[in-house]
Every structure is written in structure tokens, then in C-alpha cells.
Amino acid sequence: MADDLKDLKIELSKNGIFTTTLEELYNWGRKNSVWPLTFGLACCAIEMIATTMARYDLARFGAEVFRPSPRQADLIIVSGTVTKKMAPQVVRLYNQMPEPKYVIAMGACAISGGPFRDGYNVLKGIDRYIPVDVHIPGCPPRPEALIHAFMTLQKKIEEQALAGESRPRHLHKELPSEFPVPAFGAHDLEPPMNRDVFTAEPGNPLKVIQ
Amino acid sequence: MSLPCPEEIKTQIEAGVPGAAVSVIANGSPSAQHSLLLDHAHARAVAEFLRDHAEWRLDYCSLMTGVDWLDAETSEKVKVKKVVKAADGSESEQEVEEVRKTKKPGYLEAVYHLFSMEKKHGPVVLRMRTRDRGDGARLPSLTPVWRSAEFQEREAFDLYGIVFEGHPDLRRILMWDGFVDFPMRKDYVPPVDEVPVVAPQRPGAPGTSSEARR
Numbered sequence: 001m002a003d004d005l006k007d008l009k010i011e012l013s014k015n016g017i018f019t020t021t022l023e024e025l026y027n028w029g030r031k032n033s034v035w036p037l038t039f040g041l042a043c044c045a046i047e048m049i050a051t052t053m054a055r056y057d058l059a060r061f062g063a064e065v066f067r068p069s070p071r072q073a074d075l076i077i078v079s080g081t082v083t084k085k086m087a088p089q090v091v092r093l094y095n096q097m098p099e100p101k102y103v104i105a106m107g108a109c110a111i112s113g114g115p116f117r118d119g120y121n122v123l124k125g126i127d128r129y130i131p132v133d134v135h136i137p138g139c140p141p142r143p144e145a146l147i148h149a150f151m152t153l154q155k156k157i158e159e160q161a162l163a164g165e166s167r168p169r170h171l172h173k174e175l176p177s178e179f180p181v182p183a184f185g186a187h188d189l190e191p192p193m194n195r196d197v198f199t200a201e202p203g204n205p206l207k208v209i210q
Numbered sequence: 211m212s213l214p215c216p217e218e219i220k221t222q223i224e225a226g227v228p229g230a231a232v233s234v235i236a237n238g239s240p241s242a243q244h245s246l247l248l249d250h251a252h253a254r255a256v257a258e259f260l261r262d263h264a265e266w267r268l269d270y271c272s273l274m275t276g277v278d279w280l281d282a283e284t285s286e287k288v289k290v291k292k293v294v295k296a297a298d299g300s301e302s303e304q305e306v307e308e309v310r311k312t313k314k315p316g317y318l319e320a321v322y323h324l325f326s327m328e329k330k331h332g333p334v335v336l337r338m339r340t341r342d343r344g345d346g347a348r349l350p351s352l353t354p355v356w357r358s359a360e361f362q363e364r365e366a367f368d369l370y371g372i373v374f375e376g377h378p379d380l381r382r383i384l385m386w387d388g389f390v391d392f393p394m395r396k397d398y399v400p401p402v403d404e405v406p407v408v409a410p411q412r413p414g415a416p417g418t419s420s421e422a423r424r
Contacts, residue, residue, distance in 0.1 A: 085386055120391075184389070186391075
């Protein structure tokens with residue numbers, strides 16, 4: 001929003017008049033009611049569960065409703081080691097979620113393979129197949145880190161434009177909402193990464209690496 | 211009654227199972243956990259003998275694992291007498307040191323740890339070795355004797371490629387069915403799928419074409 005409009009809005013609010021834009025109202029609603037998927041992979045999932053319980057209480061941020069079905073969820077927290085055998089199922093779950101949908105890659109394993117990176121059975125980061133919005137390092141990250149990642153995601157949702165070139169992926173009609181599910185090959189997953197998603201190319205709306 | 215020493219177990223096995231060839235593999239470490247190497251043909255009969263032995267009753271197989279032994283090459287220096295020609299043409303016999311290399315073919319090994327729940331003793335360690343690391347990587351399965359070996363033999367099949375003959379359900383257990391490699395073998399090389407990440411270069415940075423043009 002332009003600065004003079006912002007000033008006008010502040011001026012009006014001082015006089016008891018509340019103004020907003022459709023974009024702001026829409027994003028304000030979305031960011032305060034993110035429904036994560038009930039989905040955990042390894043030890044990071046224990047920290048994720050702790051985050052939702054009384055002490056850390058993710059409900060303060062409007063994300064207490066963990067949905068048991070991907071059809072009702074708009075956030076997938078990839079919490080833990082993604083083995084090559086599990087990776088197709090993670091991509092399939094993501095594909096089954098309705099737009100707009102977001103991904104948090106939680107912990108060293110989910111963002112890069114972590115300590116198992118040089119092993120034979122662990123995927124070197126879920127961002128090889130699906131676009132990740134927030135990466136959290138840590139092994140496992142503490143609940144505060146997950147809350148910080150969640151607030152980062154909220155900020156991202158809040159700032160998303162509904163029109164124009166900078167609008168998010170789900171508002172670009174030509175961009176995919178589903179991503180190819182990798183197949184089990186003779187030596188590795190086929191393909192080992194989705195080059196449309198896992199790219200260093202600047203300006204690609206699907207890009208993961210900045 | 212506690213378990214006798216491995217040599218005594220070996221003697222009793224050879225008396226109880228006719229034709230069985232058992233050898234004791236000594237463990238030189240402080241644990242001194244010596245083991246018994248079984249031959250393929252009598253392994254099943256020996257296993258049943260140990261399980262049903264009235265005094266030992268080794269009814270529980272707590273662990274089954276695979277070991278990969280690569281082809282080994284040992285070299286030793288040997289002194290050999292040889293006729294050596296000197297520079298002036300005269301011949302003389304001298305002692306010359308020669309390096310002799312001996313190649314030992316590799317094999318895969320299966321190790322079983324046996325305990326007795328009834329008699330509260332153990333372990334007795336059994337070993338079996340395959341003929342080689344290729345087509346001959348076959349061993350008799352001991353799952354029909356100790357059911358607890360079922361999944362662990364599947365794991366050894368999956369990760370080491372040991373085919374257990376007589377196993378009721380020999381499939382890969384951790385990797386997928388279409389996988390062809392054996393990741394726990396020492397010569398396994400994981401697929402290279404790293405992508406070199408090239409940072410986008412700033413225009414005008416040293417080394418870029420715009421810099422060179424100036």
C-alpha cells in the first residue's frame with residue numbers, strides 16, 4: 001500500500017473510522033487460521049507435538065487445528081527425516097492439499113538430509129520435490145524455532161499480493177499445483193530431484209534456493 | 211549347568227550331528243567371544259541340535275547380522291637365493307628379498323547369537339560364510355529353527371545380498387523391491403545427485419563479461 005494511503009488510514013483510525021483493503025482483510029484471515037496437517041516423520045515430530053501442547057501453545061497463533069486429512073490442511077510441516085522410501089508419499093500428501101498451501105521444512109534432515117546426507121536411504125532435503133516456504137535448521141529445532149518459523153510464514157502470507165506479477169504461485173493459473181511424484185528406480189529415486197522446483201535460477205516463482 | 215568352552219561344544223556337535231564340519235574361530239580381543247563356523251550342508255541340523263540339546267537348550271536367537279569381507283591381498287617379504295650378474299660379467303649367488311603377494315577371495319558372513327531362555331545362559335556365536343561375494347552368496351536359512359531370525363535374515367538379504375535358502379519369505383525389507391544394489395557392502399557407492407549451486411553473479415563484479423569489456 002502506498003505511504004500516503006497508509007497515513008490516511010492512520011489518520012482516519014485516530015478519528016474512530018476503521019478502513020482496510022480486501023487484500024489485507026483476506027490475508028489477515030488466512031494467516032490467523034492456518035491448519036497444519038497431522039503428519040510427523042521422526043524426532044522433529046515430537047518437538048512439533050510439544051509446540052502444540054500447553055507449554056508452547058501454537059493455538060496462540062491460530063494453528064491449533066491439526067487436520068487428519070490433507071484435503072482439509074493448508075500447511076504441511078515436514079518434521080523429520082524423509083527417507084527415499086517415504087518421499088513419494090510426502091509429495092503425494094502435498095499434492096492432495098488444496099491451494100493455497102504452504103510447506104515448513106523442519107530440522108536438519110528435512111532441509112538437507114542432515115546427518116544421514118551421505119547415506120543410501122535418505123532424501124537430501126524435501127525441497128528437491130516440493131516448494132518449501134520456510135526452512136528451520138536444528139536437530140531437532142526447539143518449539144520456539146518452530147513458532148518462529150510459523151510467525152515467518154504468517155508474515156509471508158500477510159505480505160502476499162492478490163494481483164499483479166508478484167502474486168503467489170497459487171494465483172498464477174499456468175503454474176502447477178501438483179508436483180510429479182518420484183518413482184523407485186534401480187539405484188535411486190527417479191528423478192533424483194524436480195529441476196523445476198530445485199533450482200538456483202533467480203526469478204522462478206517455484207524456486208527454492210535463493 | 212553353564213555352557214562349556216567352544217571346543218567342547220564343537221566336539222559334542224560333531225558327535226551329535228554325523229558329518230558336520232565345525233571349526234572354532236578364536237576372538238583375540240579381551241571379550242574372548244569365540245565363535246563356531248558351520249558348513250552349509252549341516253548348518254540346519256547343527257542349529258536344531260543346539261536348540262534341542264537337553265543341557266544347553268539354545269532356544270533364542272537374539273541377533274543375526276551380516277558381515278562383508280572384501281578380497282584381501284597380503285604381501286610378505288621372502289628371502290630368495292638368486293644368481294645375480296655383476297657389472298663385470300661374473301655371476302654369483304646372492305640372497306635377494308622378494309615381495310610375495312597372496313590373494314584371499316572375499317566372502318559374506320552371517321553371524322547368529324544364541325541364548326537360552328530356559329537355562330539363562332549364552333551367548334553361543336555361530337558363523338556361516340558364503341563361497342564368494344557374487345553368485346555364490348548363498349547360505350542355508352536358520353529361520354525354520356529360530357523364527358526371530360526371519361526379519362534379520364531379510365535385512366541381511368536386503369543390505370548385503372546374502373540369499374538364504376529355505377527362508378519362508380525372502381524379500382527386501384528396508385529398500386524397495388526394484389532396488390538392485392546392496393548398500394551395506396563395503397564397495398557400495400551411493401548415487402551422485404548433488405547439484406552444484408551457482409550463485410547469480412552481480413553485474414560488474416570482477417571476472418564477469420561486463421568487467422572485461424571496460
